Amino acid sequence: MAQVRLDHISKTFASGDEAVHAVDDVTLEIEHHEFMILLGPSGCGKSTLLRMVAGLEDPTAGDVFIGDRRVNDVAPKERDIAMVFQSYALYPHKTVAANIEFPLKVRGVGRAERAAEAVRAAEVLGLEHHLKRKPGQLSGGQRQRVALARAIVRNPAVFLMDEPLSNLDAKLRGDTRAELVDLHRRIDSTFIYVTHDQVEAMTMGSRVAVLNEGRLQQVGTPQEVYDRPATAFVAQFIGTPPMNLLPAGMWGSETVQVGIRPEHLRLVPGGPLHAVVRQVEHLGHEVLLFADANGTRLVSRLDPGSFLPEVGDPVAFDAEPGRLHRFDPESGERIE
Amino acid sequence: MAADTVRGARKFGRYTLLVVLAVIVLFPIYAVVLQALKTGPDSLDHPRSLLPVDLTLSTIKAAWTQGNLGRLLLNSVFVSVMVTLGVVLTSLLAAYAFAFLQFPLKGPIFVLFLATMLVPAEVTVVINERTADSLGWVNSYQGLIVPSLASTFGIFLVRQVFLQLPTELREAASLDGVGHVRFLWEVAAPLSRPTLGALGLFTFLGTWNAYLWPSQVIRGDRAHETVQIGLERLKNNDISKINLVTGGLVVAALPIFIMLVLFQRQLVRGLTAGAVKG
Amino acid sequence: MKRRLRDVPWAVVMLLPSVVLIAVWTVYPLVKAVQNGHLRCDVTGTKCIDAGWGRYWDVFTSTEFQHALGVSLKLMALTVPAGLVLGVGLAVLADKHLRGIGVFRTIFSSTVATSVAVASLVWFVLLQPQIGVFADLFSGWFPVLKNPGLLNDPGTALLAVAFSSIWANLGFTFIIVTAALQSVPRDLYESAFVDGAGNVRRFTNVTLPMIAPTLLFVTVVLTTRALQTYGEIALLTGGGPNPEKSTTTIPYLIYGRNSIISGDLGTKSAAAVLLFVLSLALALVQFRGLDKRVHYGR
Numbered sequence: 001m002a003q004v005r006l007d008h009i010s011k012t013f014a015s016g017d018e019a020v021h022a023v024d025d026v027t028l029e030i031e032h033h034e035f036m037i038l039l040g041p042s043g044c045g046k047s048t049l050l051r052m053v054a055g056l057e058d059p060t061a062g063d064v065f066i067g068d069r070r071v072n073d074v075a076p077k078e079r080d081i082a083m084v085f086q087s088y089a090l091y092p093h094k095t096v097a098a099n100i101e102f103p104l105k106v107r108g109v110g111r112a113e114r115a116a117e118a119v120r121a122a123e124v125l126g127l128e129h130h131l132k133r134k135p136g137q138l139s140g141g142q143r144q145r146v147a148l149a150r151a152i153v154r155n156p157a158v159f160l161m162d163e164p165l166s167n168l169d170a171k172l173r174g175d176t177r178a179e180l181v182d183l184h185r186r187i188d189s190t191f192i193y194v195t196h197d198q199v200e201a202m203t204m205g206s207r208v209a210v211l212n213e214g215r216l217q218q219v220g221t222p223q224e225v226y227d228r229p230a231t232a233f234v235a236q237f238i239g240t241p242p243m244n245l246l247p248a249g250m251w252g253s254e255t256v257q258v259g260i261r262p263e264h265l266r267l268v269p270g271g272p273l274h275a276v277v278r279q280v281e282h283l284g285h286e287v288l289l290f291a292d293a294n295g296t297r298l299v300s301r302l303d304p305g306s307f308l309p310e311v312g313d314p315v316a317f318d319a320e321p322g323r324l325h326r327f328d329p330e331s332g333e334r335i336e
Numbered sequence: 337m338a339a340d341t342v343r344g345a346r347k348f349g350r351y352t353l354l355v356v357l358a359v360i361v362l363f364p365i366y367a368v369v370l371q372a373l374k375t376g377p378d379s380l381d382h383p384r385s386l387l388p389v390d391l392t393l394s395t396i397k398a399a400w401t402q403g404n405l406g407r408l409l410l411n412s413v414f415v416s417v418m419v420t421l422g423v424v425l426t427s428l429l430a431a432y433a434f435a436f437l438q439f440p441l442k443g444p445i446f447v448l449f450l451a452t453m454l455v456p457a458e459v460t461v462v463i464n465e466r467t468a469d470s471l472g473w474v475n476s477y478q479g480l481i482v483p484s485l486a487s488t489f490g491i492f493l494v495r496q497v498f499l500q501l502p503t504e505l506r507e508a509a510s511l512d513g514v515g516h517v518r519f520l521w522e523v524a525a526p527l528s529r530p531t532l533g534a535l536g537l538f539t540f541l542g543t544w545n546a547y548l549w550p551s552q553v554i555r556g557d558r559a560h561e562t563v564q565i566g567l568e569r570l571k572n573n574d575i576s577k578i579n580l581v582t583g584g585l586v587v588a589a590l591p592i593f594i595m596l597v598l599f600q601r602q603l604v605r606g607l608t609a610g611a612v613k614g
Numbered sequence: 615m616k617r618r619l620r621d622v623p624w625a626v627v628m629l630l631p632s633v634v635l636i637a638v639w640t641v642y643p644l645v646k647a648v649q650n651g652h653l654r655c656d657v658t659g660t661k662c663i664d665a666g667w668g669r670y671w672d673v674f675t676s677t678e679f680q681h682a683l684g685v686s687l688k689l690m691a692l693t694v695p696a697g698l699v700l701g702v703g704l705a706v707l708a709d710k711h712l713r714g715i716g717v718f719r720t721i722f723s724s725t726v727a728t729s730v731a732v733a734s735l736v737w738f739v740l741l742q743p744q745i746g747v748f749a750d751l752f753s754g755w756f757p758v759l760k761n762p763g764l765l766n767d768p769g770t771a772l773l774a775v776a777f778s779s780i781w782a783n784l785g786f787t788f789i790i791v792t793a794a795l796q797s798v799p800r801d802l803y804e805s806a807f808v809d810g811a812g813n814v815r816r817f818t819n820v821t822l823p824m825i826a827p828t829l830l831f832v833t834v835v836l837t838t839r840a841l842q843t844y845g846e847i848a849l850l851t852g853g854g855p856n857p858e859k860s861t862t863t864i865p866y867l868i869y870g871r872n873s874i875i876s877g878d879l880g881t882k883s884a885a886a887v888l889l890f891v892l893s894l895a896l897a898l899v900q901f902r903g904l905d906k907r908v909h910y911g912r
Contacts, residue, residue, distance in 0.1 A: 054511060055511075056507055056510075056511075075510075076510055076511045076513075077510065077511060077512065077513030081511070082511065083507075083508065083511050085504040085507070085508055086504070087502060087504050089502065089504040089505050089507065089508035091505070091523055092527065093523075093526045093527055102512055102514075103512040103513065106512050106513045106514050106518065107513060150512075347712065350707070350710070350712065351712070353707065354707060354708065354712075354718050357704060357707070357722075358718055358721045358722070361704075361721060361722060361724070361725070361781075361784065362721055362724070364736050364737065364740055364781060365724070365736065367740060367747045368736050368739055368740065371739065371747070425631075426631045426632045426635065427632075429628040429629070429631060429632070430628060430629050430631075430632040432628055433624070433625045433628040433629050437621035437624055437625045437628070438620075438621050439619075439621050439622045439625040440619075440622075442625075445629075449632075449636070452636055452640045452641065454894065455640050455641075455644050455890070456838070456842060456889075456890060456893060457842075458842055458844075458865055458868065458886055458889055458890065459643065459644055459647050459886045459887060459889070459890045460639065460640055460643035460644060460647070461643075461869065461886075462643070462647055462650075462868065462869075462879075462882050462883055462886050463642070463643035463646045463647050463650070463883070464639055464643050466879075467638070467639075467642075467643070482635075482639075483635075483638075483639040484639075485631070485635050486631065486632040486635035486636050486639075488632075488636065491632060516624055516628075544729070545729030545730065545731075545732075546729075547729065547730045547731050547844070547845035547848075548844055548845065548865075548869070551845075551848070551869075552869065563731075564729055564730070564731040564732075564845075565731070567731055567732075567735060568731070568735070568848075568849055571735065571738065571849070578739060578742060578745065581735055581738070581739050582739055584735075585732055585735055585736060585739070588731075588732055589727065589728065589729075589732045592727045592728075592729070593724070593727050595727075596724075596726070596727045597720070600720070600723075603726070603789075604789055604793060
């Protein structure tokens with residue numbers, strides 16, 4: 001039995017004559033203690049999906065199950081979930097301790113027990129020394145940890161997070177990523193995590209669900225999603241630099257769109273793909289070669305030590321065997 | 337250098353102008369306070385000197401007893417406090433409904449509320465006086481207090497503040513299981529304290545200073561008169577006792593002056609709540 | 615949808631106090647007053663007959679109302695421009711970073727602390743004929759101060775009331791205009807200064823346009839207050855001096871102790887409604903007319 005099950009979930013917002021399908025027939029199962037990432041560009045419906053699990057939005061169609069319970073009509077506070085918002089949503093006028101305790105206070109937990117639980121949660125996140133401060137006196141990273149502490153103090157079955165790292169600067173983001181993964185390992189909850197950042201998705205998730213325009217594109221482990229993207233969208237969304245997607249007919253049949261990841265695109269004299277070098281970027285650990293093949297931009301990853309052409313040189317590429325991805329030009333679906 | 341001397345002369349000129357104008361503005365108050373402190377209750381000697389010498393409290397004391405000022409002040413305090421509490425409370429509740437609850441026709445209902453702000457007291461007092469009469473509330477505290485307990489302005493103001501609270505705060509709270517009353521009391525109201533303070537101050541002042549309604553609903557009942565309407569009794573003494581009025585004025589105006597010095601900033605905030613576009 | 619209706623019980627409970635209070639004490643009186651305006655009553659107010667909407671016209675054209683209307687409009691003309699100019703003038707004067715300017719600002723704001731009753735009685739005392747302070751100081755130039763006193767002379771009584779009003783409203787105007795002045799971005803002034811604009815030009819080209827919405831607001835408030843002047847009349851002149859009734863404004867006509875229609879419910883209601891309509895019309899005219907100036911700015 002899955003921890004969270006979304007069964008043909010749809011959410012439509014009516015605005016005038018147009019209906020916006022924020023979420024379009026998504027079916028997804030999330031297992032116990034998974035770290036599931038909902039990944040996609042802005043507007044793809046990932047946040048809406050998360051909010052439906054939370055109970056902040058009602059699905060237009062479909063069912064939400066938490067455990068074996070259908071929770072469509074269950075209020076958020078009864079669903080055994082906790083949520084961390086992008087802006088942390090801390091009560092600015094309460095101390096850190098009071099913020100963390102608040103969910104317990106609402107449930108009628110006694111003062112002494114509340115305080116003890118708050119301290120415990122604070123310790124898990126390294127906040128013991130800040131309990132008497134107010135959120136305004138803390139840094140962004142600390143505030144985020146308070147939001148996390150407030151969420152874990154209730155021992156929820158499911159932990160929902162809506163782009164929690166997007167308000168942090170780059171360095172802090174990296175550190176906090178590791179801390180979140182560690183937190184997941186230590187506590188016994190299922191994590192559902194929304195982000196648009198594919199690096200976060202790849203490094204943190206046990207599985208990734210990629211969404212675009214309200215539809216579920218693919219669900220799989222980070223490696224699966226990377227190695228065998230189910231649609232052209234997934235292929236280009238995951239991976240930096242993005243996969244080279246050649247227009248139909250450029251390589252092989254007219255009816256097939258071919259994709260090659262930059263690291264699998266090799267400089268091979270006499271190879272089938274001809275291009276002219278436009279730019280060479282030295283990144284230290286690797287070199288990125290940008291080339292133009294009849295108007296199509298190609299990116300190739302090369303070792304620093306290898307032979308490097310110059311800008312303007314004509315070059316030929318070939319793909320590493322077995323590393324070609326084929327997609328239907330109309331539907332974007334993967335063709336085996 | 338030339339600019340400096342010019343600035344110096346201009347500064348002097350400006351200061352002079354300011355002082356002159358300040359004297360003109362303050363003069364009425366000064367003259368009245370002086371009159372209250374200088375001469376006895378029925379002394380008519382004049383022309384009076386305008387210097388603060390030979391001061392006595394006898395006029396004020398006489399005004400206090402003759403005008404029953406203690407009772408008047410008490411009534412004013414009681415009525416003003418009750419109305420202020422009432423307005424803040426009803427505004428909090430109604431603003432919460434408009435800001436955080438979803439219900440059909442919310443928009444049109446709010447517009448209707450706003451429309452009532454246009455209706456001035458002059459129109460309503462005529463009928464309200466009869467309503468109060470039929471309720472038996474003439475010459476009573478209820479008559480003074482109840483009609484003023486709700487304020488569309490207050491609802492507007494508090495709703496404005498509530499709408500500025502981040503929605504994620506309400507969502508996080510509802511996830512934590514926080515109900516409406518608790519959210520209002522523990523989160524929304526505390527976070528709106530400056531505006532609530534301004535509203536409270538403004539309401540208190542408005543109620544304290546009110547003249548029209550109290551003058552209609554309290555007719556001759558000295559026990560329930562507020563300071564504003566009770567003060568004029570001192571005026572109706574014979575003309576030789578005119579100084580009593582000044583004594584009464586000092587007592588009546590002093591509390592408000594003190595309050596205003598203490599709460600200057602909140603007052604300005606309250607007054608400019610609707611006025612300054614920016 | 616379920617979610618939409620979930621909050622309705624709560625909404626009802628939370629809105630109920632305000633709705634009931636406003637319905638009983640604001641909406642109902644308005645409606646009833648409009649209805650009562652149809653009534654033609656005898657002097658005691660006991661026998662009334664419904665004379666229809668035409669009654670409003672009768673009241674409007676009656677000598678008493680026309681006279682009171684004239685007084686109200688005169689008072690408006692006396693207090694609004696003067697009050698505006700003085701308030702703005704003081705605010706501009708005090709809008710500089712001089713040492714001790716806070717004291718001056720407090721003094722100029724101070725009249726906001728006076729109530730109608732207090733301000734009126736202050737002036738009542740000062741304007742006493744023979745023994746009032748102003749009579750003492752200025753009767754050499756203005757003998758009317760001593761005899762029969764500004765408040766008792768039909769030619770000057772309204773002027774005296776106007777003084778009292780202007781003085782009382784000064785604090786309010788000052789505070790609001792000062793706040794508006796402080797919200798004008800300083801770099802606009804600096805840029806004008808660099809362009810060579812002198813003080814007057816800076817005022818007309820930068821200050822005035824920027825504070826125009828506030829000035830409009832103040833004008834509307836002052837106008838409304840002028841039309842609503844009641845307490846000042848009741849305390850200073852009692853609507854007199856008679857027989858000219860030089861200071862009987864429309865509100866005093868409606869509520870004043872000495873008013874001849876004080877028992878006539880029908881006429882009172884009609885007059886009150888007419889006053890409301892007049893205020894509304896004036897406010898609208900001001901918004902429309904001055905709003906154009908405000909937006910397209912000089």
